[in-house]
Amino acid sequence: MNLSHIRGVVFDFDGTLAPNLDLPEMRRQVIELSARAGVPGDVVEDLFIIEIIEAATAWLARCNTSQATAFHQQAHDHISNFELEAASRVEPFPEVRQLLSQLRDRHIRTAVVTRNCEQAVRNTFPDIDGYLDLVLARDNVEHYKPDPRHLIQALAGLGTDPATSLMIGDGRMDMQLGQQLGLTCVGVLTGSHQEDVLIAAGADIVLEHVRDLGRRLVPC
Ligand SMILES: [Mg+2]
Structure with missing residues (x-):
């Protein structure tokens, strides 16, 4: 061509x-965070990492806005830390x-x-x-x-x-x-x-x- x-x-x-980032591990950790927050697995299955955070936040926000906000912040901090730690090694x-x-x-x-x-x-x-x-x-x-x-x-x-x-x-x-x-x-x-x-x-x-x-x- x-x-x-x-x-x-x-x-x-x-x-x-x-x-590359270890995206499967990053995704696994974000799913674990959302499960710990009480989000059912089917809410986040088949989604990319950031989209998992958005879907889990939306699910949590239906019942508890402050919990959803806290989860959103925690999950974004988690992936940023993951990315920064990986970046320091390559x-x-x-x-x-x-x-x-x-x-x-x-x-x-x-x-x-x-x-x-x-x-x-x-x-x-x-x-x-x-x-x-x-x-x-x-x-x-x-x-x-x-x-x-x-x-x-x-x-x-x-x-x-x-x-x-x-x-x-x-x-x-x-x-x-x-x-x-x-x-x-x-x-x-x-x-x-x-x-x-x-x-x-x-x-x-x-x-x-x-x-x-x-x-x-x-x-x-
Ligand atoms: Mg790539």
């Missing part, structure tokens, strides 16, 4: 530019900075769109503003992925169109979101999902590692 038309690249963060994948510099040299605009919190992203990648044009973490936006407005906001910030933009990520959600908005979708195998899952979710290309994008976007 020819990528010479690409003018903007939107990156997922965890599992794409840096080692750094961007090798060659990520070189890749981003190459893209900048080619005047390709770049953004991160992540459900992680901004502080965790910056702890992992302290000099990120020197390499990327835009960082949109969970706490920087009102609507985060899989809500398409997260990606729409990123494209608006970059000033690029879906037709000339590329979404790259390790997760099914990234591929589905990119495809939904008409971006070229590139999966990477350094995070949550394998090639078959990424292709089924809409990946046009699957790469072993994000650094391989450089060879596809920047001709020798």
